[in-house]
Amino acid sequence: MSTLESRASNAGLGWLEWLKLGVLLLLDQLNPGSGSVLSDMVQPPGGSGALQQRAERPDMDTTPGESSTQTSPDHHPKNSDAASVAKIKSLLQAKDDTQRFVGLALLKSVLDNTPELRHDAATIQDLWASVSPRFLDRLIKTGSGQAPGKNVKEMLDLAVSVLHIFAALVPEPLRAEDKFTDRIPGLARAVLYSSESTTDLLLKLLHSLVSTPEGAKAFVEAGDMSSLAEIAPTHAAVLDILLFAWLNAMASVVERHVLVNQVTDTMQSLVASFTGTDGVTLLEFIGSFLRQANPA
Template structure:
């Protein structure tokens, strides 16, 4: 038998109706009491927290204007109980945001409080600021809340907390990316975004800015380019943060931050960022450009050999992203270096010749390691082994553990052709192979030709576009005999010729300058192969003559220059094939030659006298006429 005499008295049960009446009262004291009772009820009663109707009724009873006044009390520190009022308002709103349906966060009763919430951060304690930041994080996850935040003129109370609260970066990123995705006309908000970024950068003065660099690395890659000011004032300060980290032997986390941030800045601000990051006093023993690139090269050489064994490790995504950024830095550095070297002014060279030679040696070593990595990654993913013909690759084995490949293995997340690191590495390698006259490295890279052709053949099936890097790499590799042999052995002519034919068909009716530029690159590559082939033209290559003879190039006014260049380049390739072909082959293709002559005349009539390809077009006509004259009289 239970003795109730010694049982402790139960706390008084508070009537929900009394709480709602207090919240609806016109008297602020009563409202404050009602708010305090609401907090106590929701903190201590699991039953009420799970009752959606109770939560909704209490929230409906709460005056939004009263919440605004409580949030603003922090701006009056002399007021009695100001801190307590602000803390209570923050806690209650945070609780309601967590308990109400997610759709409620997009309603005006929440989103209209966002300016007051941001303002309250300036006067909040650390604990209350954390609650308010969590509240903001939930509110800006919808488009209404995001718009409310980005419309605020002064977000400095928010940005000033970034060094001590990393959640600020998530809030800013969520808000702006949400608005960019949902709003059409963003131009009026561009200056506000720039002001927000300036505030974030300024708040990290005197710190290592690692978290800031990590945020910028991610945000700039996702942001709408039209929203970013072309020459922001904060760019130089961010470059200063990167330089400070580069010279301080940073920890792995910091190294990843400055590597990713450097790549993002170079891609987002291609005119200004290279000068700030690379160019410096070339008389210095180790200028910033040398240090940044050299550290990136060291990182790649030390990390690449062990990458394959970590394909499915939890940290592979972060490591892969860092190394992809490192390769992107290399690509942009190579391009910037080439532009400076092509400039006749010696003042444009931003690095001393001695340091340039050291970097060239380091780049070559790094690219050699990169070739090994690409070969191993491709074999693991697709080929199974170097030199294994596609027809001999392993099929899937069906076992009690499921279906799997018997020779290759791969990442659980992304195959090699969908790995951004593969694309970045191949892009940097291709540029270096083209710009650096190094036959030894090109000979080593020729062993990747099967991979290059596979990537090009299946370029429309994956998430990433390998087209340009493959063409650039092939352009460099076919300059050596072994590269041309590998190109032909791996069906390079058939793969590129098929794409060239498709571009030809489209160029007759659609003025697609991007496709035309790709077609011109293919023509240049195939022309070089024809010119360097010692045994003359291979019969299969003449299929291109047949396609060219049936080419529909109905003129619809003057085409863009890129399209004209492509069309003339195709005719030049046809000329080269026919000139290199034996007389017997040319005789068999006499009808095609006459058809190509007619196509050339038709194209010539649509090319204006001022066109940059006018003279080349005239040469093409002359050469084709010479081919006709050179045939036996009975076949002309």
């Protein structure tokens, strides 16, 4: 039993009540006069805030042009497209990292500029199967490092773009597999190093991944989300991601103390990040989470 759960048990409180108490104490650090505001928000009125409404919509605009739910045409790629696909697969499956990088760059370009290929489900899944998850990890890790240079950031940009495209195109069962969900910890850390445009894609990608129970579980088990909390005041999507991940994790097979610890630690990081602001956005997020975590 975690220290948090032990204290809650000794005080005769359930874990959710203990969490609420901890949140209230954290809010005092941010805005001592905000108690009445939080009280109004935690009440379960008939209406709901904008953040809650966003959280109740499971899909974000994660598509690279067209929706992944559109019906696939009944034709195969043209000969020129088939040749391009074969060349890309050959590069992606090469042992040389330079060839793999070129393959990923070509893959992104072809998918961005060939709508009919994006609609060919069999080809999309075949191409995704050719992408090395370990190579993606290396690109994300290198692009999230302190080494200077444009090429380093391009590695992160490319990895995020490719993951974002495929997350929008493959069926949900594939998006719930380890090949996607195991990338979540590295992606969460990368937000401190990515360009603004890549950060936007990255946050959309994370939201898409945590929309599955497997993704939410991987997100919670990743632990430290202080990097996301750090950018939350300037990126509202972070709070949507946290809300969606935690609520989904509560309904999936996640050890309770792991979820409680992440929520508590992340709340502390959020309070630190929002210090100096009016705190309204954070209060709305906390109120929405508490209402939905304990709807009764």
